[in-house]
Amino acid sequence: METVLAIIFIVFGVLQIILFFKVWGMTNDVSFIKKVLYSNNLKIKANVLALKGELTEAKKAMDESFLSELTKYDGSKSYYHFFDEIAAEYEELYKSIGVEPFDFEDLKKKSFEILG
Secondary structure, three states: OOHHHHHHHHHHHHHHHHHHHHHHHHHHHHHHHHHHHHHHHHOOOHHHHHHHHOOOHHHHHHHHHHHHHHOOOOOOHHHHHHHHHHHHHHHHHHHHHOOOOOOHHHHHHHHHHHHO
């Protein structure tokens, strides 16, 4: 009887440890999801501001969205390729709301100097 209880306690202990690490991993997923939602929210905000005619505020929101999008770099491909994809997407978004695009080339040069 005691050995059965000991085995059950060991199994529950192992399962609790596994559950702890799974919950810990999910917290990383939540922070990534918050970044994605925050970025999308800024895009929507920029579009709404542009429709209201507040182009300077729309540009600020779009700039912030672009920069927050760059922070999502996960190393799955080269940063150069990642940067160019995001810049191309945002260049179209800037044109669609009718504001002057972010200076992508200047930022690209600065970020590459920082990253080495």
